[in-house]
Amino acid sequence: MSFVDDAEPLRNPDQGAGTSVLERPKTEEAPVRDDGGDADRFAHYVSKDRIAESRATGRPVVALCGKVWVPKHDPSKYPVCPDCKRIYEEMMG
Numbered sequence: 001m002s003f004v005d006d007a008e009p010l011r012n013p014d015q016g017a018g019t020s021v022l023e024r025p026k027t028e029e030a031p032v033r034d035d036g037g038d039a040d041r042f043a044h045y046v047s048k049d050r051i052a053e054s055r056a057t058g059r060p061v062v063a064l065c066g067k068v069w070v071p072k073h074d075p076s077k078y079p080v081c082p083d084c085k086r087i088y089e090e091m092m093g
């Protein structure tokens with residue numbers, strides 16, 4: 001395996017707040033967009049290290065709320081998962 005030397009988008013320094021990275025959930029097996037469970041339309045909290053690992057390996061990540069998926073897309077257009085938000089706030093005290 002080789003690594004990109006620079007311009008690595010996964011190492012975004014402005015995402016340095018631990019588990020503050022938001023990722024839009026999406027499963028490759030079920031490309032549902034608007035129908036189905038609401039859980040697939042939230043932006044979940046996931047450790048940025050996990051996301052970097054997922055991008056490198058293609059393996060799914062686990063959100064704070066327990067949701068498992070492979071992050072690929074910009075979560076900014078999605079509302080924050082209420083379960084993740086609650087757990088995150090509890091973690092932050």
Ligand SMILES: [Zn+2]
Binds near residue numbers: 063066081
């Ligand atoms: Zn969540």
